[in-house]
Structures are given as structure tokens and as C-alpha cells.
Amino acid sequence: MSEVNRSLGELPTDSWMSHLPEALQEVPLFHLAIPGSHNTVTYCLDKSIRSPVDLTQPDVLKKLDKYMKPVVRPFVHKWAVTQGSNIKQQLDSGVRYCDLRIARRPRNHSKDLYFYHGVYTTVTVETVLKEIREWLDAHPREVVILSFSHFQDLDEELHNLLVETMKNVFVSKLCPRTESVTLRNLWNKGYQVIVSYEHGIVSFHDHLWMHIPYWWANKCKAEALVEEFERRKGRGRPDGFFVAGINLTEDLKYICSHPTESLKDLVMSTYPVLLRWVEAQRPGPSGGCINIVAGDFVAESRLAQTVISLNEHLLNK
Numbered sequence: 001m002s003e004v005n006r007s008l009g010e011l012p013t014d015s016w017m018s019h020l021p022e023a024l025q026e027v028p029l030f031h032l033a034i035p036g037s038h039n040t041v042t043y044c045l046d047k048s049i050r051s052p053v054d055l056t057q058p059d060v061l062k063k064l065d066k067y068m069k070p071v072v073r074p075f076v077h078k079w080a081v082t083q084g085s086n087i088k089q090q091l092d093s094g095v096r097y098c099d100l101r102i103a104r105r106p107r108n109h110s111k112d113l114y115f116y117h118g119v120y121t122t123v124t125v126e127t128v129l130k131e132i133r134e135w136l137d138a139h140p141r142e143v144v145i146l147s148f149s150h151f152q153d154l155d156e157e158l159h160n161l162l163v164e165t166m167k168n169v170f171v172s173k174l175c176p177r178t179e180s181v182t183l184r185n186l187w188n189k190g191y192q193v194i195v196s197y198e199h200g201i202v203s204f205h206d207h208l209w210m211h212i213p214y215w216w217a218n219k220c221k222a223e224a225l226v227e228e229f230e231r232r233k234g235r236g237r238p239d240g241f242f243v244a245g246i247n248l249t250e251d252l253k254y255i256c257s258h259p260t261e262s263l264k265d266l267v268m269s270t271y272p273v274l275l276r277w278v279e280a281q282r283p284g285p286s287g288g289c290i291n292i293v294a295g296d297f298v299a300e301s302r303l304a305q306t307v308i309s310l311n312e313h314l315l316n317k
Contacts, residue, residue: 009309013094016308017183018141024311025183029143029194030241033283033310035303036097036145036294037090038247039082041115046122047077052106054116055152073119078262079255080118082247085299087128091135094304097145097243097292098132099214100125102162103152111161116152125162129169136173136192143175143186145241145292147212149198159201163208166195174207196241212292214243220254220266222273229277236287243292246274246303267296271303278306282313 011019024032045051049069053062053076065072083090087098102125103116113125132144154162167174175181175191186192198211217228229244248266258266274295281290293307 007309008312009305011308013304013308014092015139015142016094017096017143018139020183020311021315023315025187027182027314029145029181029183030291031283031285031289032314033281033290033307034096034145034292035094035298035307036099036243036292037083037095037298038099038245038294038296039117040090040095040098040100041087041121041123041128042080042082042117043084043086044121044123045077045080045117045119047073049073051119053119054103055106057118075255076118078264079250081263082117082267082296083299084264084297087131088135089299091132091139091142091144093299094308095298096143097294098147099243099245099294100128100146100148101150101152102148102154104154104158106153111158113154113158113162126165126169129166132193133169133173136170140192141183141187143183143192143194145194145196145212147196147198147214147243149196149211149214151199156201159199163197163201163205167207176206177209178206209241212241212243213238214245214294216245216247216249218249220248220250222248222270226273226277233288233290237289237291241291243294244290246278246293246295248296264297264300268300271295271301275302275306278303278310281310283310284314 053065101115102113103120105114105120115121170193172190173192175186175194195208196212197208202208202210215229215232217225219225219228225246225248248270250263250266278293283289295303298304
């Protein structure tokens with residue numbers, strides 16, 4: 001139960017959903033403010049030269065990596081890591097939306113799937129899903145939203161294998177897309193996992209939800225990102241779940257002009273501006289409201305607490 005007069009931003013981040021006031025337990029999750037992490041599984045990107053750069057990278061980078069791998073690979077790695085904490089640490093920090101980008105590693109003939117961003121991860125998708133399951137078992141009143149997207153080199157067989165893996169790992173915790181997604185209803189029925197899946201296979205599985213829209217500003221400056229999101233808010237929010245991704249995007253020009261820095265340096269230096277924008281937001285169904293707010297290096301910032309505290313606006317109506 002929530003404590004009287006306790007700020008929602010002061011709730012224990014590993015169990016904040018279970019401590020929400022009763023009034024918020026009846027609010028659909030897509031009208032709550034929920035913290036998320038962008039490119040959730042990049043804390044274990046392969047540092048070795050065994051992993052090729054991922055297939056989405058520019059041709060010039062692929063060529064440089066091919067002939068200058070020992071020099072290029074550390075450079076790629078420090079700009080590819082978006083989270084410094086592992087999945088359980090992120091969940092403990094308050095994250096309830098995970099951005100999962102799935103790939104088969106090139107020249108890998110096994111059916112193992114990995115995450116990627118710049119390069120591929122050292123751990124498999126199945127390993128991370130099992131870690132999430134273990135965390136959920138220890139936190140039975142917390143709900144996570146897993147967004148599977150940006151699939152790379154997956155054929156129909158691998159999509160089906162991934163879906164079966166999810167079923168085997170989460171079993172009865174998977175929430176069908178026909179369910180009411182209030183915390184009260186999810187608790188009563190034992191559902192803890194909402195899976196968003198960016199592929200046509202979603203229509204064949206009732207426990208897969210349609211892809212959740214992700215607002216991406218494609219900016220490397222915080223002020224430009226805020227300006228872009230304010231324009232989007234003016235056009236109204238999507239129905240259902242959606243994400244405002246306050247993750248900055250560095251381009252090759254920016255990287256080359258900041259050779260001694262890393263993505264983390266960029267992100268942490270701009271969080272003050274980004275958090276001021278987040279603090280001014282409101283959750284709810286209205287056109288200018290937000291829902292999920294995702295960022296980089298979430299566990300090393302105040303993003304989760306800031307987003308959770310926004311739900312106080314729903315109590316003051």
C-alpha cells in the first residue's frame with residue numbers, strides 16, 4: 001500500500017507500481033506515466049573483434065571496420081552503448097518499458113538470437129528474457145512492457161521460434177491484447193508482461209500487441225529534441241500506448257568532432273535540459289499528454305523517479 005503523504009517520486013523504484021494509490025490502480029497503463037529505457041540491452045555489446053558491425057551501419061563504417069578493426073571497434077563501442085546497467089538493475093531503477101531490438105548475427109548458423117546496436121550483444125535474447133522472468137517472480141505486482149522491433153535477418157521460422165520462446169519463458173504472465181490493462185485487473189489475473197511486436201505475425205497470436213509508436217526526434221541537441229516533441233504534442237497523442245524517446249542521436253559529424261567523448265558523456269550532459277521538459281509533462285488521455293518516456297543510461301539518472309512522480313497530476317483532478 002502507498003504511504004500517506006508520500007510523493008510518488010519517492011516510492012521504492014523496484015516496486016513502484018505495487019505502491020501506487022488505489023485511484024491509480026484503476027487507470028489504464030497507457031494513461032499513466034511510465035519510465036522506459038531506449039535500446040535496453042546494450043550493456044553487453046561484444047567488445048571483441050569477433051562481432052561484425054550490425055547491418056544497419058553506414059557502408060563507410062563497415063569498410064573502416066573491416067580493415068582497421070582494432071582501431072575502429074573501441075570507437076564504435078563507446079558510441080553504441082546506451083545503457084550501462086544490466087536488465088535487472090534497470091528494472092530495479094524503475095524501468096517498466098524495454099526497447100528490444102532483435103537480430104541474428106551474420107555468419108552464425110545457430111538459431112540463437114541477439115540484441116544489437118552498432119555491434120551485437122554477447123548474451124542471447126532467451127537469456128535476457130529468463131532474467132526478466134526471474135525478476136518478475138520476485139516482484140509479482142510489477143508489470144513490464146517489452147517492445148520487440150527493428151528485426152534484422154529474421155525469417156518466419158525465427159519469428160515463430162522467438163514467439164515460442166516468450167511463451168515458454170513467461171507462460172501465464174503474458175497478457176492477451178484483449179485484456180483491460182489496469183493494474184488492478186492485471187494483478188487479479190496474474191498478468192505481468194505486455195509484448196509489443198513489430199511484425200505481421202502479431203495477428204496470429206492473441207498475446208502479442210501491435211507495435212507501440214515511438215517518438216524519435218533524431219536530434220543531437222536537447223533543445224532541438226524538446227522543440228520537436230512540442231510540435232508532435234500539438235498534433236495529439238496516439239491512442240493506446242506510445243513512447244516519447246528522449247534519446248539523443250549523434251551523427252558521424254558529431255562523433256568525429258568529439259573524438260574523446262562517448263554517448264554517455266553526451267547524454268549525461270544534456271539530462272538537466274531533458275528532465276526539465278519531462279517535469280513539465282502530464283500523463284492522461286488528452287491530446288498533449290505523455291505515456292511512456294524512454295531514455296539512455298536510465299539507471300544512472302533521475303529519469304525514472306521524475307516520470308513516476310508525474311502520476312501525481314492524475315490524483316489532483
